[in-house]
Amino acid sequence: MTYEEKIARNEGVVRAFLKGWDNRDVDACMAQCTEDMCYLNQPLEAIRGKENVRKMIASIFKPAKRVEFVLVNCFGHENKVITERVDQWDWDGSNTWQMQLKVCGMFELTENGRIIEWREYYDNEYWTKCGGPTLVFDEL
């Protein structure tokens, strides 16, 4: 695999992971991740291990009626992929977006193209204010 092919593959994996969010399909998300993955919502506590991350993601999906992640930028470099996004959430089923979260996510991938680390940067108060559920593992 050339360097360019690896970058394209990594970007494809990250896009598939994000598509899993649009479909609220936790299996599709987790299929892109390693067993020892780390999910970090800055500046909250990191969530480690596939089962714990699955639990967190499933709990975020639970109250959501509709989700659409709009990709503003998505590009890779070495084993990293950066995504700049507007994550749109409909919590009450009114067919409007009650949250349009501006966020950057940095992904790190393994040699075989699985997500091993995911670091999200955004304003936590905005998330909470717009109806986002808890992102603290101990509160699940």
Next chain:
Amino acid sequence: MTDAEKIARNVFKVRLFIDAWEALDPDVAMACLSDDIVYINQPLAPVVGQRDVRKIVAGIMQLTTRVHWELRNCFGRGNVVVTERLDCWKFHDDPAGSDWRLRLPCIGMFDLNDEGKITGWRDYFDNRLWFNNGGPVLHLD
């Protein structure tokens, strides 16, 4: 200029901009930005144009004793550069000899024009972490 050369030039410009922050030099920082610069601290309102962005930048620098933007990642594609950073701050009202007042995890996205000036700067971070630890105001009102 090849694509790779353009990306290298853009990354260099963004690094220069970060160096200007560490030197607390608003003139050098502002020279990296275009006249129509759009600066957004998500989710706050955009600050547009050299004059208004300078007010914010110079205002923050004035209240800062020392700043170090530790670069965790910095790379580009097309006319965009990403910086993943840990911004370490000491502000004027911090006790002498104290450690960093604030360590802010942050991602900054930069758009550059054909002349290699920064036209868009979007920082993503937790605002409460910034404001609760001495971070100065980030909007003009």
